[in-house]
Amino acid sequence: MRSGLRLNGGLSVQFLEYVRQIMKRHFLQGLLLFAMSASLQAQLPLDPGPSAQLLPEYRLRRVGSINGRTSAGLGLSESGLVVGASQYTGSPSTGIGIPAEAFADRGFAWSFGRGLFSLGGVEDCASIFCQSRAYDVANDGLVVGWASDGNKQPMVFSPRAEPAQGLLLGLNLLPNFPGGEYGELWASNEAREFVGVGSAPTQLRPLRWRLEAGEWKATDLGSLDALGLGWGNAYDINERGEIVGSSNTDNGWPAAFIWLPKPAYGLPKGMHQITPPIEAGFGASARAINDLGEVVGVRSHYGIPSQPWIWLPEANYGLSAGFNDLPLIPSGDEDFPLAGVEPTDINNLGHVVGTAALTFVPELDRRGVIRSPGGPWTILDTRIPNNSGWVIRNAFRGGSINDAGQISGDAVHSSLLDINGTALQEAFRLDPIPGSAPGY
Secondary structure: OOOOOEOOOOOEHHHHHHHHHHHHHOHHHHHHHHHHHHHHHHHOOOOOHHHOOOOOOEEEEEEEOOOOOOEEEEEEOOOOOEEEEEEEEEEEEOOOOOEEEEEEEEEEEEEOOOEEEEEEOOOOOOOOOOOEEEEEEOOOOOEEEEEEOOOEEEEEEEOOOEHHHOEOOEEEEOOOOOOOOOEEEEEEOOOOOEEEEEEOOOOEEEEEEEEEOOEEEEEEOOOOOOOOOOOEEEEEEOOOOOEEEEEEOOOOOEEEEEEEOOOEOOEOOEEEEOOOOOOOOEEEEEEEEOOOOOEEEEEEEOOEEEEEEEEEOOOEOOEOOEEEEOOOOEOOOOOOOOOEEEEEEEOOOOOEEEEEEOOOOOOOOEEEEEEOOOOOEEEHHHHOOOOOOEEEOOOOOOOEEOOOOOEEEEEEEEEEEOOOOOEEEEEEEEEEOOOOOOOO
16 A cells, blocks of 8 residues: 655645646646646635544446447446447457457446347348447346447336336337437436437437327426527436536536436426536536436546536535636545546435546556545446456446446456457446445
8 A cells, every 4th residue: 555645635745746747748747737736726625524434345246238348338227237238249459450350339237137138220221321329227237328329329228028118128218309310328217217328400419208198208407508599418317307417608618517307405396507607618418417406517628637516406525516626636645636536326324436547647547536525536346356357447428326336337357358359348347345334
């Protein structure tokens, strides 16, 4: 275990030296990073203190894959079901830059004891473009994502026929927004409300799908620009029907939003910007919301580290109500702060998971991370047996977490190979080991 000397409980001496080295090699990036570090230093609490919750150790359960190829866990239910995507065909390049067989994905669902089940693709579609991907799953096994018939279409996979819900057994395509030809479902709640993105006649728009008068209907949530005609994406929905995502503002750069079906948190119903005013070159996106209305997301600027943040409807976790940047401080296992973190989920206990960049240049080395309320970012590799061979990357959507503390994502093994002879990348579920930390 290594721990850098902390300055006021915040940035380490090693980090300042890291910034100096970056400035020597990449002056502009280093200068902007130094300015960002100074801004963050002013915001950091002096010490996480005893309120920082201890994290458990985890047992990694392999999800497997279709046909022995790559897979990634992209969604997780409260009951522990994992969904995602796996390559079902494809082989490496023949040496002239063209794959011997084109790679293609299929959505899957997995449960402990039953194993992995392929969701298939659009019926009677024979093209290599007939792929599918699953992003979220309800406790009863209803899966949402997309399936392609050449264009991505909003997809619901039902484990049973539900005529009253307009759903057949298996894969169902929902209607696109009127005038659109493309759609993806990113998330769902237990009330059968789905959110995602779809093409309107002129823009990609954030959408909500609901069953109305016996038919599935896509509703445009609007956008943050003054005219309400810009683009956007809805990434998550909670059990209250509150939706978060990203939309462009009047200057064309994206900001994070929360969309409320009725007044809440001192805000009227409708769409609201929850990140600070966006300047040219900056952007922000809300990635997840829990049932308390707490939102996590990321903001960035021209390759400067992805800055994680949390928006709180009321003061919690030692943070004020409203927008708060989350420091890029890791646990004591690393010498330097993280170059960036992209949060992708938050549970109702305030635990946040995501993917972290360990370095700026020349390439991002990504790792799955978790943050307990009041604590630092912890690389998930340090919470599984160190001889397991698995490196948790969460390189795709970044991972999901439920209230039981289970986590889904993807990991690469240091010695196992897939059917094509490349390093095995596989979906997983992490289960907290009972008794390894208080409350588990």
